[in-house]
Amino acid sequence: MALKDEIYKLVQLQNVDSQIYHLKSKKETEIPAALETLKNEFESRKKDFEVFSEKLKQLQVKKKEKELDLATKEENVKKSQGQLFQLKSNKEYHAKLTEIASLKADVSLLEEDVLKALDEIETADKKAKEEKEALAEEEKKYKETEAKLKSELADIDAKIKSLEENKVSVAKDIDKNVLNKYERLIKTRYGRAMAPVDASTENCGACNMKVTAQKINEIKMYDQLVFCESCVRILYLPEDFSL
Numbered sequence: 001m002a003l004k005d006e007i008y009k010l011v012q013l014q015n016v017d018s019q020i021y022h023l024k025s026k027k028e029t030e031i032p033a034a035l036e037t038l039k040n041e042f043e044s045r046k047k048d049f050e051v052f053s054e055k056l057k058q059l060q061v062k063k064k065e066k067e068l069d070l071a072t073k074e075e076n077v078k079k080s081q082g083q084l085f086q087l088k089s090n091k092e093y094h095a096k097l098t099e100i101a102s103l104k105a106d107v108s109l110l111e112e113d114v115l116k117a118l119d120e121i122e123t124a125d126k127k128a129k130e131e132k133e134a135l136a137e138e139e140k141k142y143k144e145t146e147a148k149l150k151s152e153l154a155d156i157d158a159k160i161k162s163l164e165e166n167k168v169s170v171a172k173d174i175d176k177n178v179l180n181k182y183e184r185l186i187k188t189r190y191g192r193a194m195a196p197v198d199a200s201t202e203n204c205g206a207c208n209m210k211v212t213a214q215k216i217n218e219i220k221m222y223d224q225l226v227f228c229e230s231c232v233r234i235l236y237l238p239e240d241f242s243l
C-alpha cells in the first residue's frame with residue numbers, strides 16, 4: 001500500500017483510537033471517581049445520622065438516671081415522713097422537718113430535670129425520624145445512581161470491544177513498521193498519534209507549534225512519515241484527503 005493511503009488509514013485509525021481513549025478514561029478514571037464520591041457522600045451522611053442516634057440514646061439514659069434518682073428521693077421523703085412520729089424530742093422533730101424540706105427541694109429539681117429531658121428527647125426523636133426518612137431517600141438515590149454508573153461501565157466495555165474489532169479491520173493492510181510507530185505514539189501521547197497541519201496557520205493541530213515549509217514539502221512527497229518537531233506526532237495534510 002502506498003504511504004499516502006497508509007496515512008489515510010492511520011487518520012481513520014486515530015478516529016477509532018480517540019473514541020477508545022475517551023471511553024477508557026471514562027471507565028478507568030471518571031466513573032470510578034464518581035462512584036467513590038457518591039459512596040463517600042452517602043457514608044458521611046450515614047455517619048452523621050449514627051452520631052445523632054447515639055446522642056438520642058444518651059439522652060434517654062440520662063432521663064432514666066434522673067427518674068431513678070427521683071424515685072429514690074421520693075422514697076426517702078416518705079421514709080422520713082414516717083419517721084417523724086417516732087421522734088421523741090422537739091429538736092429531733094425539727095431536724096427531720098428540715099431534712100424533709102431539703103429532700104422535697106431535691107425532688108422538685110429532679111422533676112424539672114426529667115421534664116426537660118423529656119422535652120429534649122421529644123425534639124431529638126422527631127428530628128431522628130425525619131433524618132431517618134431523608135437518609136432512606138438518599139440511599140435510594142445513591143443505589144440508583146450507582147446502578148446507572150455500573151451499567152454505563154458495562155456499556156463502555158461493549159463499545160470498546162466493538163471499536164477494537166473495528167480497529168483490527170482498519171489496521172489490517174497497514175505496513176507493520178508504520179503501524180508500530182503509530183501504536184507507540186498512541187501509548188505515549190495521550191491517545192493521539194496523528195496531527196493535522198492547519199491549512200491556514202501551518203501549525204501542528206496537536207501542539208500548535210509552527211510546522212516549517214520544508215516539513216510540509218516532505219509530507220507532500222509521501223515517501224516517509226513526517227513528525228512534528230515539537231510533539232513528535234505524525235503530521236498529515238487534511239486537504240490531501242479532502243478531510
Ligand SMILES: [Zn+2]
Nearest residue numbers: 204207228231
Ligand atoms: Zn506538534
